[in-house]
């Protein structure tokens with residue numbers, strides 16, 4: 214995506230790999246929108262920490278980061294003993310997998326890398342295959358997001374008012390984004406529309422990241438408090454909802470996404486407003502049968518009890534907002550059931566949630582994880 218920095222347009226991918234340094238290169242999303250910095254993670258443990266600390270976040274972006282992190286860990290191995298190499302690869306896989314539990318993209322991405330590595334007969338061959346497979350995942354993420362734009366753009370008509378939640382934009386992927394892809398494509402096709410960005414407490418990805426992306430892109434938008442959507446729906450000020458997903462069950466059509474998504478889906482149903490979810494194929498989970506089995510990440514209560522912001526002197530600081538003696542409960546995701554979802558936008562078409570399974574072969578069905 215093009216980012217204007219100090220008056221100059223530059224193209225960035227959210228996640229990339231520095232081969233000579235064996236580092237994963239990431240835009241530090243914790244600093245946005247106030248500061249734009251790209252950092253390199255020195256080893257796979259630092260890469261896992263970047264995922265759990267949410268320096269990089271969003272389903273596709275952490276998928277690509279995990280794929281590169283696996284390659285990074287594999288390439289750091291010294292020696293030619295294949296058994297010891299595979300033990301190291303398993304350690305790296307488990308560390309990256311456990312960094313954040315709800316999104317399925319990291320697991321799907323790393324399974325693809327592992328599968329492609331098997332074609333190598335030596336440590337050196339497997340190391341080279343790991344990196345090329347990670348690059349393929351990242352390129353495919355971009356291609357899928359581009360296709361989401363083509364498939365979803367006709368939903369965005371002139372003058373429409375669109376609500377989105379959290380950040381399923383290019384920062385949440387390698388480029389372009391999922392929920393934002395139809396918006397960017399519709400803009401390119403010359404249509405004007407307005408986007409309401411849910412603030413998305415507790416970490417405010419809507420207010421900080423989506424709003425920053427839309428501003429960079431010159432798309433008309435306003436941030437709304439999470440509690441404001443009901444009023445806007447009731448007044449007929451929202452024509453369409455489009456969100457991303459961290460894990461969509463291919464068997465049932467349930468959609469896990471950032472906490473607060475379910476609330477918006479209920480409101481959309483109540484007011485007869487179409488509710489769409491946009492996903493690349495790496496967000497499909499073909500293994501879990503029940504929504505209740507989706508691991509819901511619980512994060513630090515401090516995220517709810519306070520907020521990060523910029524002081525007048527430009528320093529990034531955390532301030533406590535809540536009553537000092539109170540604790541908080543902070544589940545990071547919720548699950549929207551299929552009956553509240555109008556359609557799931559995929560790179561190969563729009564499906565009703567119940568039609569994912571019958572169309573599984575189009576949607577790159579993967580049998581149970583070995």
Ligand code: MRU
Pocket residue numbers: 270271272273378379380381382385391418456457458459470471472545
């Ligand atoms: O906790 P985050 O910011 O990593 O949450 C992920 C998300 O950005 C959202 O749930 C998003 O809508 C789906 S990821 C494309």
